[in-house]
Amino acid sequence: MHLRLTDEQKMVQQTIRKFVEKELMPLENDVLRNEREGKPSLPPGKLKELQLKAKEAGFWGINTPEEYGGANLGQMMMAIVLMEVAKTFVPFSFGGSADNILYYGNEEQKKKYLIPTINGEKKSCFAMTEPGAGSDTRNIKMIAVKDGNEWVLNGEKTFITGGNEADFVMAMAITDKELHQKSRGREGVTCFIVDRDMGWKSEFIHTMGEWGPAGLVFDDVRVPEENILGELHKGYNLGLEWIGFARWVVGARAVGTAERLLQMAIDYSKERVTFGKPIAERQAIQWMIADSAVEIEAAKWLVLNAAWTLDNGEDNRHLASMAKLYGANMGNRVVDRVMQIHGGMGYTKELPIERWYREARLWRIYDGTDEIQRMIISRNLLKGHVKIDQYV
Numbered sequence: 001m002h003l004r005l006t007d008e009q010k011m012v013q014q015t016i017r018k019f020v021e022k023e024l025m026p027l028e029n030d031v032l033r034n035e036r037e038g039k040p041s042l043p044p045g046k047l048k049e050l051q052l053k054a055k056e057a058g059f060w061g062i063n064t065p066e067e068y069g070g071a072n073l074g075q076m077m078m079a080i081v082l083m084e085v086a087k088t089f090v091p092f093s094f095g096g097s098a099d100n101i102l103y104y105g106n107e108e109q110k111k112k113y114l115i116p117t118i119n120g121e122k123k124s125c126f127a128m129t130e131p132g133a134g135s136d137t138r139n140i141k142m143i144a145v146k147d148g149n150e151w152v153l154n155g156e157k158t159f160i161t162g163g164n165e166a167d168f169v170m171a172m173a174i175t176d177k178e179l180h181q182k183s184r185g186r187e188g189v190t191c192f193i194v195d196r197d198m199g200w201k202s203e204f205i206h207t208m209g210e211w212g213p214a215g216l217v218f219d220d221v222r223v224p225e226e227n228i229l230g231e232l233h234k235g236y237n238l239g240l241e242w243i244g245f246a247r248w249v250v251g252a253r254a255v256g257t258a259e260r261l262l263q264m265a266i267d268y269s270k271e272r273v274t275f276g277k278p279i280a281e282r283q284a285i286q287w288m289i290a291d292s293a294v295e296i297e298a299a300k301w302l303v304l305n306a307a308w309t310l311d312n313g314e315d316n317r318h319l320a321s322m323a324k325l326y327g328a329n330m331g332n333r334v335v336d337r338v339m340q341i342h343g344g345m346g347y348t349k350e351l352p353i354e355r356w357y358r359e360a361r362l363w364r365i366y367d368g369t370d371e372i373q374r375m376i377i378s379r380n381l382l383k384g385h386v387k388i389d390q391y392v
């Protein structure tokens with residue numbers, strides 16, 4: 001058992017860290033200003049320029065299989081990269097994640113949808129949630145009816161990340177009502193790849209974050225048979241399996257952000273003087289710093305364990321739920337303490353803390369709420385699917 005990064009992992013970590021510090025962090029003030037003025041966080045031209053730089057540096061598609069032009073470095077490397085990128089709020093990803101549900105597609109679908117997505121030429125989104133079905137995804141109502149070689153989709157989706165910008169959506173719809181009812185929602189649902197020009201509409205949803213998801217409306221949208229992703233009637237399990245393996249990603253983001261925030265708090269506490277002494281010399285402040293450091297470290301090990309377990313061909317879903325639940329809550333506690341340490345300044349828009357404070361709240365809601373993660377973890381233990389000391 002090796003509890004340190006390998007030389008290769010360390011090299012990737014340092015290179016990404018430099019990229020984030022040199023290319024992304026200097027844009028933070030622009031991002032804050034753009035958002036304050038209601039403009040896109042980054043102009044599209046700037047995003048393209050950054051993508052090009054990442055590609056030139058060989059850091060595009062870190063987790064993408066080689067046959068699709070990626071480096072295939074695995075989940076651990078992805079975790080390392082995600083934690084580094086989350087140290088800034090400048091919206092950027094290194095593209096081509098193998099977490100993409102499109103890997104379940106056939107060769108034709110991979111050529112038409114997956115590869116352009118990896119290359120940053122097309123944008124996708126994934127739509128399971130509906131106004132009447134969030135945690136309870138078995139209760140979706142969107143319906144697809146076969147008509148010749150096409151399926152006709154009707155219904156609504158809500159809170160879809162990337163839904164305003166996406167060129168296509170992977171949408172879940174009921175394709176066999178009887179089977180859906182009989183299997184209590186587990187079967188009779190199919191995942192469709194639906195291009196925007198097939199006719200679905202999106203509407204921006206305003207949230208407390210700096211970006212908004214979309215509501216999607218499908219009104220007699222006709223989708224060709226060949227756009228079924230995976231097997232007919234088996235979309236529900238496909239979606240849940242994919243989400244279940246990848247949930248730790250939220251924990252990884254929380255770790256990176258919390259590390260940056262804690263560093264800000266440490267620096268500020270040494271400079272800020274009250275009653276004749278830097279606040280860093282007060283036990284109240286020291287304890288907030290210590291508690292944050294311990295929790296970040298604990299969340300990091302959960303994240304790395306979930307990523308390592310999947311890289312090693314084991315089912316990581318229990319650990320992924322733990323990393324998501326603990327990471328998301330840790331992130332919220334840390335950003336709250338860091339705001340407290342900064343006093344009134346922490347609450348202003350001069351500093352990015354209040355932005356992260358708002359963003360962090362989402363971590364506890366999407367990709368399965370805190371309560372749903374607790375349900376999964378306790379069910380695994382109560383039913384004996386996982387033992388308490390299963391992993392180490």
Ligand SMILES: Cc1cc2nc3c(=O)[nH]c(=O)nc-3n(C[C@H](O)[C@H](O)[C@H](O)COP(=O)(O)OP(=O)(O)OC[C@H]3O[C@@H](n4cnc5c(N)ncnc54)[C@H](O)[C@@H]3O)c2cc1C
Nearest residue numbers: 126127128129134135136159160161213366367368369371
């Ligand atoms: C910004 C944002 C982006 C999102 N992106 C996407 C996306 O890209 N694609 C997508 O499909 N969805 C997306 N979602 C939807 C997200 O996954 C759901 O909001 C989430 O799963 C919760 O569903 P809900 O909002 O319907 O809450 P509900 O399911 O109505 O839950 C309400 C409350 O009840 C609790 N609860 C529910 N059932 C139980 C239970 N059995 N026991 C105890 N407590 C329970 C919940 O934990 C929650 O606290 C996004 C949401 C947001 C806010």
